[in-house]
Amino acid sequence: MTRIFVAILLLITVGLRAAYAQQGTDAGVWVQVEAQPSLREAQDRAQVYANALPDVNGFRLNSGWYAIVIGPYLRADAEQVLRVYRAERQIPSDSFITFSGALGQQFWPIGANVLNRGAITAPVQPEPQPEQPQAGLTPQPSDETRSQALQSERLLSGQERKDLQTALQAAGFYSSTIDGAFGQGTRRSMAEWQRFNGFEPTGVLTTAQRKALMDDYNAPLISVGMARxxxxxxxxxxxxxxxxxxxxxxxxxxxxxxxxxxxxxxxxxxxxxxxxxxxxxxxxxxxxxxxxxxxxxxxxxxxxxxxxxxxxxxxxxxxxxxxxxxxxxxxxxxxxxxxxxxxxxxxxxxxxxxxxxxxxxxxxxxxxxxxxxxxxxxxLRKPRLSRSGFFADPNGLVLTVAEAVQNCTRVTLEDGQELQTAWSDPELGVAVLRPNKTLAPMAVAALNEAQPRLQSEVAVAGYSYEGALGAPTLTYGKIADIRGLNGEAGVTRLSLTAQPGDAGGPVFDDHGNVVGMLLPAQTEGRTLPRDVSLAAAADRLHEILSKAGATAQTAKETGQVSPDELNRRATGMTVLVNCWG
Structure with missing residues (x-):
């Protein structure tokens, strides 16, 4: 009763969507249940499946074999059909998903041509089939007596005997050791396989039955043209x-x-x-x-x-x-x-x-x-998003923007070093990252918490093109305001044209000290002029580092530094932060 209910529920669930997939079969997904070497055998088997299951079709494969498939469905529905029919043993356990591109001329239903690739129009009338409890492997009359089957079995190599056990195991009839020894467990599984497929359950497979079992087991390899x-x-x-x-x-x-x-x-x-x-x-x-x-x-x-x-x-x-x-x-x-x-x-x-x-x-x-x-x-694998950051303590703690770590399965530096979020301030949009291993930075940011002078020159170090250049570049500008656009404290407005990859980079004054961190450009609401950028002020960065359990280095130098020295510091402390999706 449960099996009938599951089958009815499956038909209701995927039936309409199967009809939809039928309208666009080039994109359809199919469940391949069997492949036969001859058209006659394939038509016989297709008839058996069609008596028990809906949506049965048959196509010639590039290998010359003939595949029996169910479908077409949308991908998710095909996977559901595969799971349910395999669980109910309506189809072999090694049935699999296949695609329209693998299928050629259609031979079943006779005369059908749903893929517009030609139909095999000379039907071979299927021979009457013995009634079977379920669809399974190819039924055929016994070609050998039990004594003859035992005699031919003795000629098998050790590997061939193991292969038969493996095939029985894959079909769901054998669960013991693959050792090539045909003991009671193997004989019992052979008898169960024979009974399931309409043969006399002698416990010894005939030559034809062994071939049928191995052909079914190897159908996935045949379907992809496995060859030397x-x-x-x-x-x-x-x-x-x-x-x-x-x-x-x-x-x-x-x-x-x-x-x-x-x-x-x-x-x-x-x-x-x-x-x-x-x-x-x-x-x-x-x-x-x-x-x-x-x-x-x-x-x-x-x-x-x-x-x-x-x-x-x-x-x-x-x-x-x-x-x-x-x-x-x-x-x-x-x-x-x-x-x-x-x-x-x-x-x-x-x-x-x-x-x-x-x-x-x-x-x-x-x-x-x-x-x-x-x-x-x-x-090469590319990160979902890349932003700049900079070393904020001697152990390799990194300050960057919060968007660089949002919805990431993994966050790394350019050299592959993995980072974990130690603290995040979503309101300001700043994150503190801790490396999985202690690092030894070439340079560490010295924060200058003094209020910068209006119109004083600054430079932002960042990976403007998200790592394409392999090193940070310096972009120059000026302090336009010591508050944000709405007068908020802790944010500095810059007159500076930045790229998306620069976000998270350190903002230097002319003494080589860090006076802030560049924030991302606004993407919602109003669009700012290209030369307007915002930065998190150094005093706010100091507070955030304290919450993360780190101590910021305080600026001590007062003299101006040369462009070469500024570039050296920027290169030593600025890092590329990669977010992997």
């Missing part, structure tokens, strides 16, 4: 999902494989000469790439490393190993929400990865388009 790829230039041989990615180019130390369809998957092969120092540098560099999201475990141990990343709609895995002065490895990037298929692809790549003597020439791809936002053709 040998790259002599990189010195790597590995199984790759060549149905969804294709080789694009070399840019040392990488060989790039980009998507060739709707599935946003990518593969990067890694090949370079190096040492442990090179391996460590690669480990750090990979974590700065957009294809390696911030969230996930990462480990560098001895002569190898692994990095997992999840976020921004993708999941990536990187591994690399140093052997005989050569670093070889790969990165697999896969869209989120397709974890079952991703896990199978990753396992196949890891198990098949082999190296040869070759190594990618360091000059490979030297003529490729160059960009400061790229590393060997891979996009």
């Amino acid at each position: 790829h040998v790259d002599d230039r990189a010195g790597i041989s590995v199984d790759l999902p060549l149905g969804v990615v294709a080789f694009d180019r070399y840019e040392a130390p990488f060989a790039h494989f980009n998507p060739n369809g709707d599935l946003d998957a990518r593969v990067v092969l890694i090949s370079q000469e190096g040492s442990n120092t090179t391996l460590r540098a690669l480990f750090e560099a990979m974590q700065s790439l957009e294809i390696v999201p911030l969230n996930g475990p990462r480990e560098l141990r001895g002569d190898r490393f692994t990095i997992e990343g999840r976020g921004n709609g993708i999941v990536s895995y990187t591994q690399a190993n140093l052997s005989n002065g050569k670093i070889k490895g790969f990165t697999l990037v896969w869209p989120e929400g397709d974890d079952a298929r991703r896990a199978r692809v990753l396992a196949a790549m890891t198990a098949s990865f082999e190296t040869t003597d070759g190594v990618l020439d360091a000059a490979a791809g030297a003529n490729a388009e160059q960009s400061i936002d790229l590393m060997s053709g891979l996009q």
Whole structure:
């Protein structure tokens, strides 16, 4: 009764949205439940599923196999259908999400052509099927007696026996050790699989049944065209999902494989000469790439490393190993929400990865388009927002604007040093950040709390272009008023044209002391003239540092400093604060 209720609820929930997706099937998402090598078998199986489930369709794959899918749906609905039908064992446990781009001519329903890619119009009439309690693997008459099945089973290698146990486990029938030993537990799971699929439950799989079980288990790999790829230039041989990615180019130390369809998957092969120092540098560099999201475990141990990343709609895995002065490895990037298929692809790549003597020439791809936002053709990860800040005590405490830390999953300095918020004043818009490790700044701000003179010259140090120049720049101006626009104390008005990235930078007087911190330009309400900027006054900054448990350094120098000295101080204390989304 519960199963019927769940199925009815699912139909009501997604039915209308499935109809909507049907109107725009090029953007539709499907649940692939099975793939068969022949049209006849595929039509037979499609009929079985159509007798039990709605929205059953069938399409030819690029690999030549025939896929049975349910849909199309919107992405969220497809994931719900996948969860519910798998939980109810209406579809195999290794069913997965697929996309319209992977599908070709339509063979089911016979004559249908919803993707406008042609229909297979010569229908093969399905043979009468024995009544089955549920949809499962391909039913077929027994091709061997139990004695013959045992005899053919004895010819299996140890790995083939383990593979059968793994496939039974993936189908939900086996939960014991994968050891290749066919004891009572394995025999019982085989019998349950046979019974579920309409076969006589002998506990010994025939040759055809073993093939059906393994074909179903390998359907996710078949759907992505898993095949051997040998790259002599990189010195790597590995199984790759060549149905969804294709080789694009070399840019040392990488060989790039980009998507060739709707599935946003990518593969990067890694090949370079190096040492442990090179391996460590690669480990750090990979974590700065957009294809390696911030969230996930990462480990560098001895002569190898692994990095997992999840976020921004993708999941990536990187591994690399140093052997005989050569670093070889790969990165697999896969869209989120397709974890079952991703896990199978990753396992196949890891198990098949082999190296040869070759190594990618360091000059490979030297003529490729160059960009400061790229590393060997891979996009560097960019922060959601970058602002300036400055060291306020000898241990590396940083003063910056509050907007630099709002809604951030992680806050870092330019060198990757992580920071935590020690205190925040939302009214003034100032934040105090404490580094996770004690730092040793080249220079620390000396706060001059004396009231500045009107029209006196000041300079703001900041990363005007949010880190593009790699160092802070100085922007000069004057004190226009010692109060804010509404007469508020603790705020100084400057006659100075600043960029968004300058916000949070220190405001220097002509003695090289800090008299304030530049605040962000107003983005709501009135728009100020370009040469009007506001700064938090030094006395307010002193108060905020005290609340954060820090002691501000007080200005002592009274003589004017040279432009070179001012630039030295600005460079030593001004930092780039990065907010990662």
